[in-house]
Amino acid sequence: MxxxxxxxxxxxxxxxxxxxxxxxxxxxxxxxxxxxxxxxxxxxxxxxxxxxxxxxxxxxxxxxxxxxxxxxxxxxxxxxxxxxxxxxxxxxxxxxxxxxxxxxxxxxxxxxGRMWNDRVIEAIRRAPDGMLDCRELLGKEGASFALAGPDSRRAAIETILTAIKYRPMDERLSLACELERRVGVPESLRxxxxxxxxxxxxxxxxxxxxxxxxxxxxxxxxxxxxxxxxxxxxxxxxxxxxxxxxxxxxxxxxxxxxxxxxxxxxxxxxxxxxxxxxxxxxxxxxxxxxxxxxxxxxxxxxxxxxxxxxxxxxxx
CATH class of the missing domain: 3.20.20.370 (Glycoside hydrolase/deacetylase)
Structure with missing residues (x-):
């Protein structure tokens, strides 16, 4: 080498x-x-x-x-x-x-605590198995995700991050925080x-x-x-x-x-x-x-x- x-x-x-x-x-x-x-x-x-x-x-x-x-x-x-x-x-x-x-x-x-993208990741990580409807949250770029194992969660995370990455900073953070709130991610997570x-x-x-x-x-x-x-x-x-x-x-x-x-x-x-x-x-x-x-x-x-x-x- x-x-x-x-x-x-x-x-x-x-x-x-x-x-x-x-x-x-x-x-x-x-x-x-x-x-x-x-x-x-x-x-x-x-x-x-x-x-x-x-x-x-x-x-x-x-x-x-x-x-x-x-x-x-x-x-x-x-x-x-x-x-x-x-x-x-x-x-x-x-x-x-x-x-x-x-x-x-x-x-x-x-x-x-955590950055906006990690708020999305930790929300999807902790969401229960089953359907997660993000159409209302993400608008025309939204989707419903069938969450089960690691692969489906990774796909959902990548889709959501791509959908909001280039939105205005305040909007991006607000959407990530709302997703956390719906799932119930503890604010103490650092x-x-x-x-x-x-x-x-x-x-x-x-x-x-x-x-x-x-x-x-x-x-x-x-x-x-x-x-x-x-x-x-x-x-x-x-x-x-x-x-x-x-x-x-x-x-x-x-x-x-x-x-x-x-x-x-x-x-x-x-x-x-x-x-x-x-x-x-x-x-x-x-x-x-x-x-x-x-x-x-x-x-x-x-x-x-x-x-x-x-x-x-x-x-x-």
Whole structure:
């Protein structure tokens, strides 16, 4: 692996940077989302990276990429959103392998439970078997779902999330909360970190970046709204950590669809030095430092995970 990785990701001016993206690291396998990374799988991935790659903090990696001084097989690990299991499950595994990571925090959800999409997921997870009528709730995009095993629940979740993802933020959250209310999800359910856990990540040597306040689709906002979302999240984290925050991740992160050139201008104006998207690929010295691509293989075996990572390095 090292030989192939070095050929595709050499040191110096021809370097390529693989930035991996994760969200959650579950304590155990989720029957509804069996592809979600759990502790066992993340431990495997970290052991592979420890043997194959040169894992660097994202800010250092981006700076060295721009200066032409990046080492061979360079890689950075990132997490989006701010889930509690990032602190309780992912951090000990990273520390075990001596690896660093950057955690991008949607600050509006700290201390407050769960994001809008998780409200939908947890409602469908807890709904009783049988028909769930969402036509009134979702309008013309609605449907009735026959809920039984994991497959039917996953299909219902994916349909509902697709139907409301690009609606206005307030409407999106209101629909998710109403679905929770109908099912009876306890408001006490908390999936996100609190302030103290974010501080613990930083004190453990991890990096913290901003990810807006409420995780909106930035391309749907006007300039004032987008600047407030991005700037307020930066200020919140800087006040919390008492240090500058120079890293940013675009919510959802698809260029042109989820964020616009105006979004990038705002990120630059607010003083961020490095920002990441979810466009596939590996970064090169020609990459826009405020739109670095990210990619994580989804395969479960070592051989296929490695092949997928190498394929991403060949992408451009």
């Amino acid at each position: 090292k030989t192939a990785f070095t050929m595709l990701s050499p040191p110096g001016v021809r370097a390529r940077l693989s930035i991996l993206i994760f969200h959650r690291v579950l304590p155990a396998r989720d029957s509804i989302f069996p592809g979600e990374v759990d502790a066992t799988r993340f431990n495997e991935i970290c052991s592979w990276l420890k043997g194959w790659a040169e894992v660097l903090p994202l800010d250092e990696a981006a700076a060295r990429l721009a200066s032409g001084s990046l080492p061979a097989r360079a890689c950075a690990i990132t997490f989006d959103d701010g889930y509690e299991d990032n602190r309780s499950v992912a951090l000990p595994i990273l520390q075990k392998h001596g690896l660093s990571a950057t955690f991008f925090i949607a600050t509006g959800f700290l201390d407050s 999936l996100m970190m609190d302030d103290s856990q974010v501080r613990e990540l930083r004190q453990a040597g991890m990096q913290i970046g901003a990810h807006t306040c409420s995780h909106p689709i930035l391309a749907t906002l006007d300039r004032t709204q987008a600047r407030r979302e991005i700037g307020d999240s930066k200020r919140y984290l800087e006040d919390l950590l008492r240090e500058p925050v120079s890293l940013f991740a675009y919510p959802n992160g698809k260029p042109g669809r989820d964020y616009s050139p105006e979004s990038v201008d705002i990120v630059k104006e607010l003083g961020f030095e490095t920002a990441v998207s979810t466009a596939w690929g590996a970064a090169s010295g020609r990459s826009d430092r405020l739109q670095l691509p990210r990619f994580s293989p989804w395969d479960h075996t070592r051989l296929r995970w490695r092949a997928r990572l190498l394929g991403n390095l060949r992408r451009g």
